[in-house]
Amino acid sequence: MKEFKINKKNYIKYFFLLLVFIFLVSFRIGRYPVPIKLLFRVIGSRFLPVSRNWDSTIETVIFQIRMPRIIASVFVGASLSLAGAVYQGVFKNPLVSPDILGVSSGAGFGAALGILLSFNKIGIQLSAFSFGILSVLLVYYFSSKIKESPILSLLIVGVLIGSAFTSLTSLIKYMADSNNKLPTISFWLMGGLSDLVMRDLEKIWIPIIFGILPLYLLRWRINILSLDEDEAKTLGLDTRKLRLVIIVSSTLITAFAVSISGLVGWVGLLIPHLARQIVGPDYEVLLPTSMLLGASYLLAIDNISRAITSVEIPLGIMTSLIGVPIFLLILLNKRPG
Amino acid sequence: MRKILRIESLDCGYKNIIVKDISFTGEEGDIICILGSNGSGKSTLIKTLAGLLVPHKGQVMVNNENIRSWSWQKRAKNIAYIPQYFNSTFQFTGLDIVVMGRTSYLRLGLAPKESDYEIAKKAMERLNISHLQDRIYSSMSGGERQLVKIAQALAQEAKILLMDEPTNNLDFGNQITMLNYLKELSEMGILIIMATHFPDQALSYGTKALLVSQGEGKLVINPRENIVEEDLEKLYDLQIKILDYHINNENRKVCVPF
Numbered sequence: 001m002k003e004f005k006i007n008k009k010n011y012i013k014y015f016f017l018l019l020v021f022i023f024l025v026s027f028r029i030g031r032y033p034v035p036i037k038l039l040f041r042v043i044g045s046r047f048l049p050v051s052r053n054w055d056s057t058i059e060t061v062i063f064q065i066r067m068p069r070i071i072a073s074v075f076v077g078a079s080l081s082l083a084g085a086v087y088q089g090v091f092k093n094p095l096v097s098p099d100i101l102g103v104s105s106g107a108g109f110g111a112a113l114g115i116l117l118s119f120n121k122i123g124i125q126l127s128a129f130s131f132g133i134l135s136v137l138l139v140y141y142f143s144s145k146i147k148e149s150p151i152l153s154l155l156i157v158g159v160l161i162g163s164a165f166t167s168l169t170s171l172i173k174y175m176a177d178s179n180n181k182l183p184t185i186s187f188w189l190m191g192g193l194s195d196l197v198m199r200d201l202e203k204i205w206i207p208i209i210f211g212i213l214p215l216y217l218l219r220w221r222i223n224i225l226s227l228d229e230d231e232a233k234t235l236g237l238d239t240r241k242l243r244l245v246i247i248v249s250s251t252l253i254t255a256f257a258v259s260i261s262g263l264v265g266w267v268g269l270l271i272p273h274l275a276r277q278i279v280g281p282d283y284e285v286l287l288p289t290s291m292l293l294g295a296s297y298l299l300a301i302d303n304i305s306r307a308i309t310s311v312e313i314p315l316g317i318m319t320s321l322i323g324v325p326i327f328l329l330i331l332l333n334k335r336p337g
Numbered sequence: 338m339r340k341i342l343r344i345e346s347l348d349c350g351y352k353n354i355i356v357k358d359i360s361f362t363g364e365e366g367d368i369i370c371i372l373g374s375n376g377s378g379k380s381t382l383i384k385t386l387a388g389l390l391v392p393h394k395g396q397v398m399v400n401n402e403n404i405r406s407w408s409w410q411k412r413a414k415n416i417a418y419i420p421q422y423f424n425s426t427f428q429f430t431g432l433d434i435v436v437m438g439r440t441s442y443l444r445l446g447l448a449p450k451e452s453d454y455e456i457a458k459k460a461m462e463r464l465n466i467s468h469l470q471d472r473i474y475s476s477m478s479g480g481e482r483q484l485v486k487i488a489q490a491l492a493q494e495a496k497i498l499l500m501d502e503p504t505n506n507l508d509f510g511n512q513i514t515m516l517n518y519l520k521e522l523s524e525m526g527i528l529i530i531m532a533t534h535f536p537d538q539a540l541s542y543g544t545k546a547l548l549v550s551q552g553e554g555k556l557v558i559n560p561r562e563n564i565v566e567e568d569l570e571k572l573y574d575l576q577i578k579i580l581d582y583h584i585n586n587e588n589r590k591v592c593v594p595f
Binding site: 089092093094217218219220221223224226227228230231233234235236237238239276280281282284 | 384387388389408409410412413414416417418420422423424425426427428429430433437438440441443445447448449489493
């Protein structure tokens with residue numbers, strides 16, 4: 001059994017190596033391919049005295065274009081997968097994801113509203129973030145008022161609140177100026193990381209500290225929250241406090257991720273499932289695996305979406321087009337029991 | 338034996354009081370059987386003892402301290418609880434579930450260590466269920482899951498074990514095996530309190546019996562000698578005869594309806 005556990009922990013190493021590999025390869029993809037050797041030398045030149053015998057556009061490509069996007073993909077993919085895995089545990093339901101809890105539709109409405117009101121980029125992100133949080137609060141509040149079948153009521157309320165926000169978004173699109181605002185809104189809703197700059201990444205440490213860190217530290221305890229409430233309490237957990245910390249943290253990172261990437265669907269549902277198939281349900285291993293796998297997955301898909309055709313395909317479209325068949329495959333091959 | 342549990346004029350229930358004025362004490366090694374018809378409040382009482390329900394009146398005192406003043410963590414170190422129904426959405430292994438009994442001993446931010454896994458494995462060995470370590474908990478039979486939960490309670494190292502109908506989903510053979518395990522645990526000094534539908538269990542295993550009917554409880558010490566037919570007749574609204582029999586020079590009793 002000890003070896004069994006160690007085997008599972010080895011997966012974390014493999015998935016980390018996979019992520020590093022995809023990370024490096026990502027610099028090669030696009031109109032200005034950056035070979036890995038050159039990449040190391042350019043990055044190294046920032047810290048060490050290396051003779052600079054390369055074109056200065058290479059530096060622009062690496063630091064201004066590729067790097068923000070690659071880091072954002074890693075961050076958004078890891079966050080959405082982490083949040084999805086955590087939500088599934090605390091709501092004891094493998095079908096819950098950030099999308100289903102209404103974060104995405106709330107954030108989508110917030111962004112559309114921000115664009116309609118001509119907010120600047122920060123304002124739009126902030127608006128998306130706030131409505132994402134508001135939506136989860138509404139879902140959580142109303143579903144806690146329904147006495148029967150907490151799991152089902154959560155899903156139903158999630159669908160209801162989600163569709164209310166989707167309708168409001170449609171209303172905004174209907175009212176928006178069809179020459180410049182409507183395309184911006186539509187583009188945001190399709191999700192993408194193409195217009196990110198280095199400055200956007202400077203904020204990323206906030207959700208990492210306030211969201212990812214507590215979840216990572218509490219990860220083993222999520223196993224127990226996924227059992228019956230009474231069992232969790234009598235095993236020694238203050239479930240109310242713990243659940244609150246965990247839900248607030250995962251909502252924070254989801255809303256933040258969505259506010260910089262737009263709507264990128266399916267990652268938060270698909271990746272935790274895939275990870276659970278590979279390493280089992282123990283959150284001690286499942287959580288890091290989900291994060292690494294999610295980061296690799298989104299980075300790979302973002303690479304595909306900018307390389308496959310001369311015009312970039314929005315990321316949200318790619319994640320569903322690729323995610324749905326993968327999810328079907330997982331369901332069809334699911335272990336019995 | 339050392340007295341560890343004291344219940345004094347306890348009224349318990351959800352919004353309304355379901356059972357009232359319950360008093361008894363529990364010592365190390367006691368097996369206290371709670372008998373009563375469906376809906377009489379057995380589960381409510383057990384949940385109150387576990388700290389899951391706040392008593393309307395009275396106190397649950399463990400080692401002379403009111404458990405209301407304890408954190409969940411401290412309660413877990415003293416009281417283990419096995420509910421009537423339990424399962425898991427996700428496919429944890431038997432060992433995953435048993436090691437969860439160590440939760441109250443972990444520092445914040447830590448997962449169980451090698452030593453916790455050792456304790457969990459020993460608990461499974463003691464119940465002869467080491468073969469369930471790698472099996473998936475949610476696809477085990479009711480009896481196997483029950484044993485895994487008991488192993489979890491052992492890993493929890495609590496002195497008091499509360500069980501809500503532990504023999505409910507078990508076949509006849511497994512019921513007896515389970516009761517013999519419980520007897521072994523009580524011989525290790527664990528205080529066992531269990532709700533049950535079988536008066537025979539109180540007659541052959543109980544050191545005390547709490548008979549709950551119409552919202553009131555009657556405590557019978559040493560039920561094998563002291564339970565009378567009228568007690569059980571009142572409990573189940575049946576005519577009941579308690580019969581003596583002898584096996585291996587041992588006096589035993591069994592109750593039959595007629």
